[in-house]
Amino acid sequence: MTVQTLPLQVIATPAAIQLIGKLRARHGPVLFHQSGGCCDGSSPMCYPQDDFIVGDRDVLLGEIGSAPFYISGPQFAYWKHTQLIIDVVPGRGGMFSLENGEGVRFLVRSRLFADEEFAALQAAGRA
Template sequence: MPAVQRVITTPAAQALIELLRERHGAIYFYQSHGCCDGSTPMLFAPGEMPIAADDVLFATVHGVPFWAGRTQADYMQGTQLTLDVGQGSLGTMSLENEEGVYFRTRTRLWNDEESAWLAAHPLT
């Protein structure tokens, strides 16, 4: 079985990632610590928000690291995230805010084969 992707993107999210990478250079996502499905992933340039010792590299999305706190990563492990774009500003410090849009996630439960692959390839 090919590697399971913990985070995938819609075409709109991929286009926005490419635009922001061209504009800002190196960028990275950080999944907020929200308690609910759909918590906001935020996009930063290096140095805007430090990665903590207990943060986990959850995925890489189109060459962009996608970080989460250990507790949030553990919570999200049961689902695949689909990164999408919503219209309007959430007023966050995330780089896409200046575009009048925001990144958002939807989730999908893993099937048995995907769950088995993930169990054999845990996050570190």
């Protein structure tokens, strides 16, 4: 019997990993939250870990650059069939996100899980 490795539900590009390292050096441990709310809520937001209270319905998708990545329960229900790919693009960061003022912002890209990947996540209680 082979052991199946679960697909990662969130990953980051090298540019995102580099920016996370820069923000961590400046602010200490950070975390991400994807809420899907109004205004900046559609972008992944980066916060100092001690400044953000994770909600009861938030789902820990994984870690990127050693930073926990959470998504709100309603957003998870919508996005659970996809792998989130966190990237960095030129622009202004979210008003409350730590990359604000860096000239770049975090951006979510995604890909649909293959049927086998999604089935494995469901079997593991992760989807």
